Amino acid sequence: MSTNLVPSPKLGLLRLPHADGLDLPAYETAGAAGMDLRAALADGTPMTLAPGARALVPTGFVFEIPQGYEVQIRPRSGLAFKNGITCLNTPGTIDSDYRGEVKVLLVNLGTEDFVITRGMRIAQMVMAPVTQANVVEIAEAGETARGAGGFGSTGV
Numbered sequence: 506m507s508t509n510l511v512p513s514p515k516l517g518l519l520r521l522p523h524a525d526g527l528d529l530p531a532y533e534t535a536g537a538a539g540m541d542l543r544a545a546l547a548d549g550t551p552m553t554l555a556p557g558a559r560a561l562v563p564t565g566f567v568f569e570i571p572q573g574y575e576v577q578i579r580p581r582s583g584l585a586f587k588n589g590i591t592c593l594n595t596p597g598t599i600d601s602d603y604r605g606e607v608k609v610l611l612v613n614l615g616t617e618d619f620v621i622t623r624g625m626r627i628a629q630m631v632m633a634p635v636t637q638a639n640v641v642e643i644a645e646a647g648e649t650a651r652g653a654g655g656f657g658s659t660g661v
């Protein structure tokens with residue numbers, strides 16, 4: 506259930522045949538920012554990620570994201586802490602006009618094999634507003650106190 510004061514934007518989820526029977530992503534608590542994504546692997550054919558290996562894991566859903574929004578795919582902290590499993594391209598970006606299956610790019614940064622089974626919650630998705638910039642090429646960039654200082658220029 507949404508606790509937002511403004512109406513929640515609609516996120517369409519198109520279930521693909523290999524997601525048959527899997528729970529829809531859902532907010533697990535009233536204030537959750539993300540919804541967990543499940544591995545839509547065939548039953549009985551788990552995927553093993555060896556240390557250092559990466560794999561694209563299917564979620565079994567096509568998203569219909571409203572224009573003006575994106576979906577970010579982020580790691581789950583429990584898997585990262587316990588198993589060294591994270592999303593290689595975090596945060597993954599799902600464009601509002603993408604109509605392919607959403608997949609999760611997992612990498613095993615741990616020291617043990619990690620076995621992914623059907624229905625396992627492998628990552629989370631956060632829907633967020635995006636602003637498309639009006640890009641203009643300029644001749645000079647306006648002066649600021651920071652100038653070109655960065656990468657630790659303000660000290661520790």
Ligand SMILES: O=c1ccn([C@H]2C[C@H](O)[C@@H](COP(=O)(O)OP(=O)(O)OP(=O)(O)O)O2)c(=O)[nH]1
Pocket residue numbers: 578594597598599600601603606607608609610
């Ligand atoms: O974790 C991810 C990241 C991306 N995508 C899908 C949706 C996204 O809209 C599309 C393109 O992603 P991105 O722009 O990050 O990849 P790219 O390498 O720039 O590919 P493209 O040239 O297709 O944009 O791939 C996923 O399913 N999972």
Ligand SMILES: [Mg+2]
Pocket residue numbers: none
């Ligand atoms: Mg791209």
